[in-house]
Amino acid sequence: MSSDLRGDLVAALAGFYAGHPDAERYPMLSEVGGLLAAALDTAEVVVNEPVVLPAARLLADVDPESDVPGVGPVLRTFAAAAPILNWIQTAEYAATLSQHFLDNYGYVRVIGPGGLVESGVVSAGLGVWGAGLHYPRHEHPAEETYHLLHGSASFQRDDGPWEPKVVGESVHHDPWEHHAQRFDNTTCVLSWAWTGDVVVNARLVPEGS
Numbered sequence: 283m284s285s286d287l288r289g290d291l292v293a294a295l296a297g298f299y300a301g302h303p304d305a306e307r308y309p310m311l312s313e314v315g316g317l318l319a320a321a322l323d324t325a326e327v328v329v330n331e332p333v334v335l336p337a338a339r340l341l342a343d344v345d346p347e348s349d350v351p352g353v354g355p356v357l358r359t360f361a362a363a364a365p366i367l368n369w370i371q372t373a374e375y376a377a378t379l380s381q382h383f384l385d386n387y388g389y390v391r392v393i394g395p396g397g398l399v400e401s402g403v404v405s406a407g408l409g410v411w412g413a414g415l416h417y418p419r420h421e422h423p424a425e426e427t428y429h430l431l432h433g434s435a436s437f438q439r440d441d442g443p444w445e446p447k448v449v450g451e452s453v454h455h456d457p458w459e460h461h462a463q464r465f466d467n468t469t470c471v472l473s474w475a476w477t478g479d480v481v482v483n484a485r486l487v488p489e490g491s
């Protein structure tokens with residue numbers, strides 16, 4: 283793999299997931315980490331056309347220093363590569379959520395369909411959500427683990443309690459489990475990892491269902 287900024291980001295995320303202690307609880311993380319690590323040796327990074335969304339500006343406010351293993355390199359390489367990455371938003375969200383939300387939300391797929399490393403069996407990357415955003419309830423067929431890398435946020439699963447999370451903590455969602463997030467008063471950066479059906483996008487869950 284080339285050693286440009288895109289390759290550096292792949293390497294940093296591989297380093298974050300490799301041997302992550304949460305893999306004991308969530309074996310899917312071993313699959314994601316293993317494929318990222320393998321890609322460092324065998325895969326060519328895909329050079330997509332850069333598409334920089336407004337949310338990328340929020341990385342300028344992110345302090346990459348962290349005591350949590352693996353977090354600092356991910357935040358540093360994400361910020362460095364941000365201007366040349368293919369930033370995306372889930373299509374349904376772009377069509378339905380407020381302009382304020384869309385101006386403060388975006389993500390980058392590091393591995394997965396259309397990612398820096400192509401894969402049809404896992405999908406993982408990094409997302410940014412601006413201070414105070416409420417990410418409405420949504421669902422998807424993939425199994426998911428989030429890790430909070432910057433900021434703080436509360437997470438709700440189904441109709442359960444809102445659980446506050448800080449940097450280094452994770453949240454796991456089963457396939458089709460409803461979930462929502464409320465982001466606190468600083469920019470949040472999350473890594474997400476999907477396994478299973480990674481092709482079908484997330485979709486919003488109508489209120490009351």
Ligand SMILES: [Fe+2]
Pocket residue numbers: 422426455461484
């Ligand atoms: Fe999700």
